[in-house]
Amino acid sequence: MSVKLSAYVWDGCASSGMKTMKVAIMVRLADFSNDEGVCWPSVDTIARQIGAGRSTVITAINELMKEGWLTKQERRKGQRSATNIYRLNVEKLRTAANAIYSQGSDSGRSESEHSETGHSESERSGNIKKSVSQGPESGHDPSVSSKQDPSVKTSCPAAEQPDPATMITDQAKQVLNHLNLVTGSKYQPSKTSLEGIRARLIEGFTLSELLLVVDYTNEKWGDDLKMSEYLRPIPLFSPSKFPGYLQAAEKWNESGRPEYVNGKWVKDGKPIKGSGVDNSERDAAYRRYTSGVGEITNPSQLEIEVRKAAGKAGIRNQQASFAQQRWNSLWTEYSERLSGEAAA
Known part of the structure; x- marks a missing residue:
């Protein structure tokens, strides 16, 4: 469970106007996640824990994906389907939460908002007391006092931006x-x-x-x-x-x-057409060309042509990652050329 992400969800998602159902799903995903936002609970588990229908959860997750709050990776174990891998958008959650932290609790409720809701001062007071009794928005984090001014959170380390190496x-x-x-x-x-x-x-x-x-x-x-x-x-x-x-x-x-x-x-x-193509010959030829080890007596015509082109392109003098990309491109190009000549 990531307490940090749970806090981001409560403070960021809820304040952004997100519907309650989506907030509930985000909270459950955050509870299952590590600090990188990765988790893999089943849809049935989420639905059972928040008391919603399976189709409702699926629809809400798809909407959250479109809105950029999370991504989903389908996976399999052999021939069987496994639970999806969900990755919460930690940066977006952090940004949304930090915006609330910097504003403070009072700035989030303007006079116009109060007039639109139509709540009386006594109703607001009652709601505030109720929310305090239920714990802070950070998900009952014992390190956060319910009486503490939320504006203190501006010094939260999560707001710090890591350096490139980190x-x-x-x-x-x-x-x-x-x-x-x-x-x-x-x-x-x-x-x-x-x-x-x-x-x-x-x-x-x-x-x-x-x-x-x-x-x-x-x-x-x-x-x-x-x-x-x-x-x-x-x-x-x-x-x-x-x-x-x-x-x-x-x-x-x-x-x-x-x-x-x-x-x-x-x-x-x-x-799929052409899916049976084996690149082992191409890769082996590349290793022979760059290392000079394992030379064969009678290389294929394709390998001979690609070697000539690679020499002109100076592949041996290029960085390894770009050299292999260039070799692969030449291999595909001359393979198609020789195939065309054979067909003619």
Whole structure:
């Protein structure tokens, strides 16, 4: 349970005019979440705990997604569906809550608001007493006195903005947590586990791109006993491998995230055209070209042509991440050329 996020929800969401049902759902998600806003309760659990219908909860969650309060990641365990992974928008919640903290409790209730509600002074007094007796908006946090002036919260450490290095590390931890969630692993946020992830983020790859690669490789290798060994932080986010994984993951995402069954991508029970293409030859040829190790006697015509083009492009002198992207592009280009010539 994240007390910090629960406070943000109570203070930020409630004050933004959010409907009670949505606030209740956000509160439950915050209760299940870690400080990064990640949780995976089932819809049935949420519905039961807030006393709402299942369809009502689903509709409210979809609206919250559209409004930018959270994102949802569907996942599977083998051939079975698993609970969705929810990620609360911590930054948006923090911003909404801090706006209330900076205003203080009185500025949030203007004279015009009082006149619109039509409540008498005695009714307001009664409501205030009732709210105090029920505990503060932060969700009964014992560290917050119900008699304390809410304006004191302006000095709350949550309002401080982290430096870039801290943000990079926090994002790297989010990626590692996501890898643990979808694969069932228990990698700790050690220097070794986070090093490659942080390096890719520093290079300019985005958090969403790293999460996408995790989802893609898990879908492709998760049920493969041999390949699942590569679902680890070091091989996934290595400088030579990651760009290629990302390129494939983006195509997978554009295709609607199909399932990987018996070596082929399948959508709606039907194999996707061209989904059986194996890139192992391309990747092996790239390693031979850049390292000079494992040269073969009779390379394919495709490998010969790509090597020539790679030499002209100066791939060996480029940064590893860009070099492999360029190699992959050349491989696709010359593969299509040779296929066209063969057809002619």
